Amino acid sequence: MKKKLITTTHTPTETEKLGYKIGKTLQGSEIIELISDIGGGKTTLVRGIVSGAGSQDAVASPTFTISKTYKANRLTLVHFDFYRLQDPGIISNELEEYLQEKDTAVLIEWPKIINDFLPQKKLRISIEAIDENVRKFHFECPKQLEYIIKELV
Numbered sequence: 001m002k003k004k005l006i007t008t009t010h011t012p013t014e015t016e017k018l019g020y021k022i023g024k025t026l027q028g029s030e031i032i033e034l035i036s037d038i039g040g041g042k043t044t045l046v047r048g049i050v051s052g053a054g055s056q057d058a059v060a061s062p063t064f065t066i067s068k069t070y071k072a073n074r075l076t077l078v079h080f081d082f083y084r085l086q087d088p089g090i091i092s093n094e095l096e097e098y099l100q101e102k103d104t105a106v107l108i109e110w111p112k113i114i115n116d117f118l119p120q121k122k123l124r125i126s127i128e129a130i131d132e133n134v135r136k137f138h139f140e141c142p143k144q145l146e147y148i149i150k151e152l153v
Contacts, residue, residue: 030145033124049107054074062079080109095114121144
């Protein structure tokens with residue numbers, strides 16, 4: 001049975017703080033799917049996650065590069081954006097390698113194209129843009145990842 005949580009942020013700063021809380025809980029081997037429309041707040045949330053994990057790296061959307069890697073204190077975060085891909089191709093091999101690394105957390109925007117490659121043990125974050133700044137976050141995860149959303153309540 002999957003655990004679910006819904007929370008709302010009212011500013012980009014609050015969205016980043018939410019991401020920071022998530023980042024602080026990461027231990028490695030997590031897979032996080034980020035689902036929303038363009039401009040939904042995925043990169044803002046990732047900025048907070050990366051910071052919360054302990055990285056000082058500047059976060060930018062990997063829309064054109066497909067992936068970006070951020071080094072944090074105790075783990076590596078790899079941020080994928082599959083928006084521009086029609087077929088996962090060789091990227092699926094790169095993704096599979098990261099999914100095997102115990103000290104790596106994988107964040108995936110537009111995951112639909114690679115859903116066949118992803119294990120069931122993942123946190124899904126669906127973001128609903130209510131207006132220019134307000135975002136409603138729908139979290140869904142298996143029991144093994146409940147430690148991430150437990151900190152958000």
